[in-house]
Amino acid sequence: MKIIECPRDAMQGIKGFIPTDTKVKYINQLLKVGFDTIDFGSFVSPKAIPQMQDTAEVLAKLELGATSSKLLAIIANTRGAEDAAQHKQIDYLGFPLSVSETFQQRNTNKSIAEAMEQLAQIQDICHKHGKTLVTYISMGFGNPYDDPWDVETVVSFVEELDKLQVKIVSLSDTIGVATPENITYLFSHLIPSFKHIEFGAHLHTTPTTWKEKIEAAYQSGCRRFDGALHGYGGCPMAKDELVGNMPTENLVDYFENNGVNLTLNKAALQAAMAESGAVFL
Structure with missing residues (x-):
C-alpha cells in the first residue's frame, strides 16, 4: 500500500504566501512519517501558481x-520538466492530463492534443534523467463544464498513455463527483487490463463521502492513494467549499482498521498534523 502525502496540493491555492522556511519545516516533518512519496512542490510558472515559486529553494533545505x-514534483510543460529533472533528489515528475478540454486549457493552457504531445516529450526527459513520470487523469470522474465524459473515454486515455509507456496513472476526482459505482467500474476494469501500470486514486471528497470512495477503490484493487492531512486544499473550481483533498488521517484509519500495516511513524504523523495548523490556518 502506497500513501502519497500532498502538501503541494494543499498549499498551492492559499493566496497569502507561505514563508519558505515554514514550508521546509512542515515538509521535513512529513518526511519523518514514512509516507511512500511526498508531493512537495511544482516547477510551473510563478504567475500561474505563485505559492510554488520557491520550490527549488524548499528542495535545497x-x-x-x-x-x-x-x-514528486508537478510540472505542466517541457520547460518545467527540464527544470525539475536537474534535481537529483526528485524521483517523480507529475503531469496533469485532463479528459476535459476546458480544464486542460485552464490548467495548462493547452489543448488535450497539445498536452499529449508535450507528455511524450516529458516522458523522454524522464527517461534521459532517470525520473519516473506520473500522469494524473484530471476530471477523471466528471467535470463541471458539460464536456463529454464517460468511463470509456477514461479507458481510451489510459490506452494512449500505455503507448507512451507511462507506468503510473492516477485517476483524479478533481471536483469530488466520483461515486462508488464509477470508482469501482474504472479500477476494476483498468487494473486487470493494464497489469503493468500502477493505478492510483487522487480523490477529493466531502466529510460524509470519504469512506465509500476509499472503500470502492481499495476493494477494486487500487493500492496507491493520495491524501493531504486534514483534507486541506482541493480544486479551486469546486462549487462546494466542503470538497477538499482526501484527509490522509482517514486513509490511515481505514487501512489500519482493515488490517493493512502501513509502517508509519505515528508520533511523527501526530506531530505533522499539529504542525499543519501553523501552515494552513
Missing part, C-alpha cells in the same frame, strides 16, 4: 538523509 520517502 529538505532533510532527505534519514527518510525512505520519495519526492
Whole structure:
C-alpha cells in the first residue's frame, strides 16, 4: 500500500504566501512519517501558481538523509520538466492530463492534443534523467463544464498513455463527483487490463463521502492513494467549499482498521498534523 502525502496540493491555492522556511519545516516533518512519496512542490510558472515559486529553494533545505520517502514534483510543460529533472533528489515528475478540454486549457493552457504531445516529450526527459513520470487523469470522474465524459473515454486515455509507456496513472476526482459505482467500474476494469501500470486514486471528497470512495477503490484493487492531512486544499473550481483533498488521517484509519500495516511513524504523523495548523490556518 502506497500513501502519497500532498502538501503541494494543499498549499498551492492559499493566496497569502507561505514563508519558505515554514514550508521546509512542515515538509521535513512529513518526511519523518514514512509516507511512500511526498508531493512537495511544482516547477510551473510563478504567475500561474505563485505559492510554488520557491520550490527549488524548499528542495535545497529538505532533510532527505534519514527518510525512505520519495519526492514528486508537478510540472505542466517541457520547460518545467527540464527544470525539475536537474534535481537529483526528485524521483517523480507529475503531469496533469485532463479528459476535459476546458480544464486542460485552464490548467495548462493547452489543448488535450497539445498536452499529449508535450507528455511524450516529458516522458523522454524522464527517461534521459532517470525520473519516473506520473500522469494524473484530471476530471477523471466528471467535470463541471458539460464536456463529454464517460468511463470509456477514461479507458481510451489510459490506452494512449500505455503507448507512451507511462507506468503510473492516477485517476483524479478533481471536483469530488466520483461515486462508488464509477470508482469501482474504472479500477476494476483498468487494473486487470493494464497489469503493468500502477493505478492510483487522487480523490477529493466531502466529510460524509470519504469512506465509500476509499472503500470502492481499495476493494477494486487500487493500492496507491493520495491524501493531504486534514483534507486541506482541493480544486479551486469546486462549487462546494466542503470538497477538499482526501484527509490522509482517514486513509490511515481505514487501512489500519482493515488490517493493512502501513509502517508509519505515528508520533511523527501526530506531530505533522499539529504542525499543519501553523501552515494552513
